[in-house]
Amino acid sequence: MQTLNTYKPKNINTHLIEIQDYFKIAISVDCVIFGFDENELKVLLIKSDLDQYKSKWSLLGDIVHTDENLEDAAYRVLLNRTGLQDVYLEQVHTFGKVCRHPAGRVVTIAYYSLINIQHSTIRNMDNELHWHPVKKVKQMAFDHREILDACYQRLQEKLKEHPVGFNLLPKKFSLRELQNLYEAILDVKLDRRNFRKKIMSMGLLIDLNEMEDDVPHRPAKLYKFDAEAFEKKEKNLLGLES
Amino acid sequence: MQTLNTYKPKNINTHLIEIQDYFKIAISVDCVIFGFDENELKVLLIKSDLDQYKSKWSLLGDIVHTDENLEDAAYRVLLNRTGLQDVYLEQVHTFGKVCRHPAGRVVTIAYYSLINIQHSTIRNMDNELHWHPVKKVKQMAFDHREILDACYQRLQEKLKEHPVGFNLLPKKFSLRELQNLYEAILDVKLDRRNFRKKIMSMGLLIDLNEMEDDVPHRPAKLYKFDAEAFEKKEKNLLGLES
DNA sequence: ACAAAAGTGTTAGATTTACACCCATGA
DNA sequence: TCATGGGTGTAAATCTAACACTTTTGT
Numbered sequence: 001m002q003t004l005n006t007y008k009p010k011n012i013n014t015h016l017i018e019i020q021d022y023f024k025i026a027i028s029v030d031c032v033i034f035g036f037d038e039n040e041l042k043v044l045l046i047k048s049d050l051d052q053y054k055s056k057w058s059l060l061g062d063i064v065h066t067d068e069n070l071e072d073a074a075y076r077v078l079l080n081r082t083g084l085q086d087v088y089l090e091q092v093h094t095f096g097k098v099c100r101h102p103a104g105r106v107v108t109i110a111y112y113s114l115i116n117i118q119h120s121t122i123r124n125m126d127n128e129l130h131w132h133p134v135k136k137v138k139q140m141a142f143d144h145r146e147i148l149d150a151c152y153q154r155l156q157e158k159l160k161e162h163p164v165g166f167n168l169l170p171k172k173f174s175l176r177e178l179q180n181l182y183e184a185i186l187d188v189k190l191d192r193r194n195f196r197k198k199i200m201s202m203g204l205l206i207d208l209n210e211m212e213d214d215v216p217h218r219p220a221k222l223y224k225f226d227a228e229a230f231e232k233k234e235k236n237l238l239g240l241e242s
Numbered sequence: 243m244q245t246l247n248t249y250k251p252k253n254i255n256t257h258l259i260e261i262q263d264y265f266k267i268a269i270s271v272d273c274v275i276f277g278f279d280e281n282e283l284k285v286l287l288i289k290s291d292l293d294q295y296k297s298k299w300s301l302l303g304d305i306v307h308t309d310e311n312l313e314d315a316a317y318r319v320l321l322n323r324t325g326l327q328d329v330y331l332e333q334v335h336t337f338g339k340v341c342r343h344p345a346g347r348v349v350t351i352a353y354y355s356l357i358n359i360q361h362s363t364i365r366n367m368d369n370e371l372h373w374h375p376v377k378k379v380k381q382m383a384f385d386h387r388e389i390l391d392a393c394y395q396r397l398q399e400k401l402k403e404h405p406v407g408f409n410l411l412p413k414k415f416s417l418r419e420l421q422n423l424y425e426a427i428l429d430v431k432l433d434r435r436n437f438r439k440k441i442m443s444m445g446l447l448i449d450l451n452e453m454e455d456d457v458p459h460r461p462a463k464l465y466k467f468d469a470e471a472f473e474k475k476e477k478n479l480l481g482l483e484s
Numbered sequence: 485a486c487a488a489a490a491g492t493g494t495t496a497g498a499t500t501t502a503c504a505c506c507c508a509t510g511a
Numbered sequence: 512t513c514a515t516g517g518g519t520g521t522a523a524a525t526c527t528a529a530c531a532c533t534t535t536t537g538t
Contacts, residue, residue, distance in 0.1 A: 027269065094312065094336045191501075192517090214510090215515090221517085418489075433530085434490090459535080460488075
């Protein structure tokens with residue numbers, strides 16, 4: 001083992017060195033775009049045209065431009081593909097196995113995003129883009145299955161602690177819709193009364209005094225997410241932690 | 243807004259394109275190396291020699307080689323700097339603001355690592371490398387303060403749910419040492435009896451039937467971490483989830 | 485004998501889970 | 512009037528938090 005008193009390498013954090021030699025790796029972002037429809041969590045995928053992955057499904061991603069922040073690249077992909085801005089986006093993990101991409105060394109930063117499927121300009125009739133039920137996705141191109149799994153797991157953990165599910169629903173929704181969403185994402189059955197109690201106790205719902213329409217049973221009350229109360233809550237939490 | 247039926251860009255995930263043009267970004271790893279000593283959580287830092295950050299402290303990191311996996315780069319940094327192999331390592335977040343590094347565009351993948359300070363070959367007398375109490379770190383070079391904060395927060399969350407603290411302790415330790423570690427990392431005061439109950443109920447400690455030595459009070463029993471039981475537990479958990 | 489930390493159970497409070505009936509609407 | 516899901520409260524069980532005295536060692 002080398003001793004450390006003598007090991008003092010030049011280093012990008014400590015010395016100004018030429019980094020030209022290291023510009024041999026490309027960086028991309030890949031977005032796991034989640035939507036909720038027909039009581040299922042879905043993910044937006046595109047058919048790859050690479051020979052090696054002909055007809056396999058892949059995530060939506062792109063190379064990061066030299067003068068572009070990582071998040072901006074992810075938002076760019078989202079805007080291009082879904083027509084949506086101001087969506088929920090979270091970085092999850094960076095995947096960089098040497099041989100993960102046939103075009104060369106490509107390190108990819110994985111994000112997941114939560115969008116309202118109805119608001120997007122994608123329709124399932126489009127040729128290339130399809131919404132897939134997350135639970136039924138089988139083979140994927142590259143290491144995208146691994147990326148999807150990591151993002152799905154992160155979403156599950158996030159949802160258990162934070163009210164992010166609203167991003168997947170329309171502005172107005174019933175408690176049943178919200179519960180269906182939790183059940184679909186967490187893959188569990190929840191007790192209706194306990195769920196309602198818990199959600200209500202968060203104090204993040206505004207009663208719209210409106211009802212569902214056109215349902216063949218007693219209509220449910222409609223609510224919207226109280227973004228203001230949520231922000232106030234977040235701020236307090238940070239304040240107490242500091 | 244562009245319509246999506248007509249927007250079908252070539253893309254690194256879907257088409258074979260030249261990525262030479264994109265080799266303009268360097269990739270590095272930065273390691274937040276945590277140790278536990280004198281009842282404090284400490285982080286290993288090095289003085290930067292870059293003009294811009296003269297005498298500021300920075301994390302230990304390096305450029306990722308073209309033929310090297312990301313984790314391998316992180317393990318390389320760890321081995322070079324601490325002389326340690328087989329250490330706990332976890333990827334946390336990737337930082338890539340356009341202007342975060344004066345040498346050009348450098349995207350860095352942040353890891354944190356938990357090591358036993360006694361086992362490392364670093365001594366505080368070394369010129370460049372110093373162990374800093376995490377709570378007392380002030381200014382740092384680059385965006386390293388932000389990286390440290392992200393890693394520390396992740397460590398706190400991890401420790402609440404998973405038994406990773408053992409990586410910071412010597413092979414043999416007392417329950418008091420373990421509690422001191424939890425209190426230092428989580429920045430809370432814990433009830434001794436409740437702590438012992440909870441730790442014992444995890445079933446991850448092996449009673450060594452040995453005692454502390456040379457303490458000016460009643461000596462404590464010594465335990466070691468039951469790695470086998472831990473792995474069995476992890477496996478079961480994964481099994482149930484799938 | 486004294487100082488200092490080790491070791492050890494019980495109780496109250498809070499949280500979580502389980503569970504069943506009436507209600508409003510459309511067909 | 513029937514089928515369907517909406518809406519509501521309570522009790523048991525579990526988990527968490529609070530708390531004090533005796534023991535062992537070195538000085």
